[in-house]
Amino acid sequence: MSRKRDRMARWADESTVARFEVAQANQEQVLAESALRGERLVAATRLVLMALLFVSQSFIARMEGEVLPADPLLRGAVFLYILGAVVMLVTVWREKANPRRAIWRPVLATLFDCGFFGFMAWRIIQDSGHLNAPMLAASCAVVIAFSVARYSWLHVVLSTVLASATYVLASWMAGAFSLSLVSFVLGCYLSLGLLIGLVNGEARRMFLTLRRLDNLSRFLPRQVVDRVMGTGDGTLEPMQREVTILFSDIRDFTSLSETLPPRAVLELLDDYFGHMSQIVMGHGGIVNKFLGDGMLACWGVPDGDPRHAVHAMQAALDMRTKLVELNAWREQRGEAPLRIGIGLHTGVVAAGMLGGAEQHEYTVIGDAVNVASRVEGLTKTLGVDILVSESTWRAGEGRFQGERISEERVKGRREGVVVYSLNGFARREERELSTALSA
Incomplete structure (x- = not known):
């Protein structure tokens, strides 16, 4: 009899663990779906950003009398970035949510964005001998902002670190490194990344809480749901x-x-x-x-x-x-x-x-x-x-x-x-x- 009870207890434990694992997988899938929607928005915004960059540097710059150097590498980089942005938009729009891709896709996208803006700054320095610090600072800030709808707070950290590194490196290469100016810009990046990370985490918790609340409310009265939400699933054992x-x-x-x-x-x-x-x-x-x-x-x-x-x-x-x-x-x-x-x-x-x-x-x-x-x-x-x-x-x-x-x-x-x-x-x-x- 004791062995039978032990077996039943073991089966109950295994069933509980299995349910927990499935619940965890479902939670990760829900977050991956949310991250995919966010990545679609980022991909569309990236193309809008390039359209605005084209208008400002082609039409408005000419109206102001500013002529950009006819650098084939610069134009080639812009063409490749736009082509990559289109491919990324089509890809994320057609694929289904996957937790593994939700982790690695933003990493590649952040490297792609920072690499492009860093290369642009380097070529401009090579051609003109000076750094367009305001444009680079704004571009790097946009890279950080892209992480607002991503899967994990680690993506916010990654984008903040890479954007900061891109700005510091470009400033050093242009010989325009100023500790006071760079520290101020990095402080702004850190504040922006911290705010986005907090909002990202809070939105993530709120989304999961609302989904769990909705599921429990389907078969439990509100006062019981409140207790389960406060004390955990032990109430349902x-x-x-x-x-x-x-x-x-x-x-x-x-x-x-x-x-x-x-x-x-x-x-x-x-x-x-x-x-x-x-x-x-x-x-x-x-x-x-x-x-x-x-x-x-x-x-x-x-x-x-x-x-x-x-x-x-x-x-x-x-x-x-x-x-x-x-x-x-x-x-x-x-x-x-x-x-x-x-x-x-x-x-x-x-x-x-x-x-x-x-x-x-x-x-x-x-x-x-x-x-x-x-x-x-x-x-x-x-x-x-x-x-x-x-x-x-x-x-x-x-x-x-x-x-x-x-x-x-x-x-x-x-x-x-x-x-x-x-x-x-x-x-x-x-x-x-x-x-x-x-x-």
């Missing part, structure tokens, strides 16, 4: 706990769906589940899954809730009220009203992440889940819309009105299940609810 399970089902949905086109069926379910899910999460429950026209929700996990049964029964009554509103709207549009059955049961379950590395979900497993499903099935035979088991009724703290219906035999269970109808709130509960709403 496997546990055994008493919970209250709710099963709901739309009556005669098969017959209804046969009269509607598939798109209309999907729109109907989307609207219905949207309203019911909000009610569940509004009462602190989680929507575990949708089963065709059915829904499985639970209270008490992943956060403990000593009043899980009360909250589940309140949600069931609110679902009944919401259905009345939905049917009134449907009748106005000439559509048939919906009828639902809801079953609740309180018991012990195992809850946690289930599935392999590629696909997994947070779910609950145990006899309590099966009993809740059977209780929901009894709503059809007993002719009521909401049934709760005796364990749920006792945990309701006397806050609800209802009556004992019968003790029923259900499939897969030797003992009978005592079920109660749930008619509404007790008077005391109604007064408390009214007070809470007015407050």
Whole structure:
């Protein structure tokens, strides 16, 4: 028995590690997609920069009486840079995101940019004997700015170092090296690189946080999501706990769906589940899954809730009220009203992440889940819309009105299940609810 438990624990650990590795890979892929979009923007901006450089040095310079030396190496370098910029734009626009390329592509692009501007400065020094310091300083600053949308903060460091080295080397080659001037320019580069690095890192964290928040919000209530975001995934680790399970089902949905086109069926379910899910999460429950026209929700996990049964029964009554509103709207549009059955049961379950590395979900497993499903099935035979088991009724703290219906035999269970109808709130509960709403 001990060996079996050890094996199960080892398999659980391996599954957790695998899920972590897949999550890490997915995160890297998301960042690579963001970096690819950024690199596309940089590639387009690079061509715009060259167009502005051509206009300023060809037309505006001639208007000002400045004639650039007819240097074939200079023109050849410009031609090769423009050709390389076009190739880079076409390449990044056609390829798919890849984390490995997201790391190395910016390195090559930064070397390409700094090499071009450094060569341009060197040739101008060779031809005219002096350095166009303002143009070189601006060009190197643009190289640093290109790293604002790149994959890693290391790319910001690389562009800052290479841009600074290009400016220092060109100043030294022109004999125009001034410690005060160069230190000021390098200070500006360092400030620009630091700011871009901080913004880059913050945007990266914000993007991943929002994506994770969106994923968790799909099946967890907001207060639980906040806790998971604050404490980590430990909240979602496997546990055994008493919970209250709710099963709901739309009556005669098969017959209804046969009269509607598939798109209309999907729109109907989307609207219905949207309203019911909000009610569940509004009462602190989680929507575990949708089963065709059915829904499985639970209270008490992943956060403990000593009043899980009360909250589940309140949600069931609110679902009944919401259905009345939905049917009134449907009748106005000439559509048939919906009828639902809801079953609740309180018991012990195992809850946690289930599935392999590629696909997994947070779910609950145990006899309590099966009993809740059977209780929901009894709503059809007993002719009521909401049934709760005796364990749920006792945990309701006397806050609800209802009556004992019968003790029923259900499939897969030797003992009978005592079920109660749930008619509404007790008077005391109604007064408390009214007070809470007015407050």
